[in-house]
Amino acid sequence: MIQLKNVNLSYSKHEPVLKNIDLNIPEGKTTVIMGESGSGKTSLLKLIIGLLKPDTGQIMIASKDITRAKGRTLAKIRHSMAMVFQNGALFDSLKVWENLGLPLREQQRASIRRIRKEAEKLLERLGLEGTSEMMPSELSGGMRMRVAIARALISKPRILLYDEPTSGLDPVMSDNICEIILDLEQRENVTSVLVTHQLMTALRVGTHFVMLHDGEIIFQDSAERLLESDDPHVQEFVRSGLEVEKRGSALRYLGERLAVPGALPSGLLSMT
Ligand SMILES: Nc1ncnc2c1ncn2[C@@H]1O[C@H](COP(=O)(O)OP(=O)(O)OP(=O)(O)O)[C@@H](O)[C@H]1O
Ligand SMILES: [Mg+2]
Structure with a gap:
């Protein structure tokens, strides 16, 4: 491979x-x-x-x-390919769902509606339901890493x-x-x-x-x-x-x- x-x-x-x-x-x-x-x-x-x-x-x-x-x-x-960076490398000034949406916006110019839907689906899958509107600083280290994994997964x-x-x-x-x-x-x-x-x-x-x-x-x-x-x-x-x-x-x-x-x-x- x-x-x-x-x-x-x-x-x-x-x-x-x-x-x-x-x-x-x-x-x-x-x-x-x-x-x-x-x-x-x-x-x-x-x-x-x-x-x-x-x-x-x-x-x-x-x-x-x-x-x-x-x-x-x-x-x-x-x-x-997608990479989950050391320490997650989330953008602190963006909400969780906006962080997840970055690859979709860059690669596919996806609509806000589609990004939010995809983001929420993935967050739920990784046990992070309810965090979509939160800022990365409000999350624990483990949650931040799962958000980083969700962001990597969003472009399949x-x-x-x-x-x-x-x-x-x-x-x-x-x-x-x-x-x-x-x-x-x-x-x-x-x-x-x-x-x-x-x-x-x-x-x-x-x-x-x-x-x-x-x-x-x-x-x-x-x-x-x-x-x-x-x-x-x-x-x-x-x-x-x-x-x-x-x-x-x-x-x-x-x-x-x-x-x-x-x-x-x-x-x-x-x-x-
Ligand atoms: N942008 C850079 N410019 C110059 N040297 C660098 C740069 N990035 C890494 N290095 C050097 O390259 C070597 C390997 O770095 P790398 O980050 O790949 O190591 P690592 O195995 O991931 O370390 P760690 O376990 O601490 O994350 C180190 O000596 C580092 O100082
Ligand atoms: Mg390293």
């Missing part, structure tokens, strides 16, 4: 940010891109959606090279790119976002590419796993291979991901116990 061949990218005259990237993203599945901060994950998504041009290499989207496409062909390829893309959709969210909300991503994959056969720092999010939604380190792909395979890999950077990612999960479960457990008066010894309570 998406193929990158020998892609290199640098911003101005700096060190290359992505080096010799060869990547195959299968159709109708969720490919997860992992890697530490600054390893080039967001840059990779921006290359795929055509917001950046590589210095060298090919980026094939359904057999068309987006790096060479122009005019209408380029617009058509772009409209088959075949390819969805998510940049850290669960970062900063609590475990329940992260789960909820993962379910939405899985539901889209299963019901609509959307091809997803998801960037995350979080091992659990990766394992929950991914079928194909890619790890970047210093702008290079150091791993590209299944979940089983990821967990067994002997690459030190992959091992470190898995180890610290499991630590975070263990700490999260412990805190959840403690929270449940604290809800029952007298359930914990007072010494432990004073530590919390």
Whole structure:
């Protein structure tokens, strides 16, 4: 579905940010891109959606090279994709439904009536009914991310790119976002590419796993291979991901116990 061949990218005259990237993203599945901060994950998504041009290499989207496409062909390829940006990137001065309407206005010059109808349908589907007239600042982090997903979905893309959709969210909300991503994959056969720092999010939604380190792909395979890999950077990612999960479960457990008066010894309570 998406193929990158020998892609290199640098911003101005700096060190290359992505080096010799060869990547195959299968159709109708969720490919997860992992890697530490600054390893080039967001840059990779921006290359795929055509917001950046590589210095060298090919980026094939359904057999068309987006790096060479122009005019209408380029617009058509772009409209088959949508990106959910890191932190949602909603326009704070626009109401929720107006945020959702932006892609429809840009791509199809849709009427206000149609935009509101489509927006409300999607908001309901993502558990956000009643938020259409609200401003983004009135929403929680999890709600903002769901609005950002709704905005990406409104133009019915075949390819969805998510940049850290669960970062900063609590475990329940992260789960909820993962379910939405899985539901889209299963019901609509959307091809997803998801960037995350979080091992659990990766394992929950991914079928194909890619790890970047210093702008290079150091791993590209299944979940089983990821967990067994002997690459030190992959091992470190898995180890610290499991630590975070263990700490999260412990805190959840403690929270449940604290809800029952007298359930914990007072010494432990004073530590919390
Ligand atoms: N517009 C830009 N101009 C110059 N350098 C940039 C620009 N955007 C990103 N970079 C640099 O490119 C490298 C990769 O950045 P990128 O945002 O792709 O990383 P990332 O893996 O998404 O990081 P994070 O996990 O923090 O979001 C970093 O060193 C960053 O400083
Ligand atoms: Mg990023």
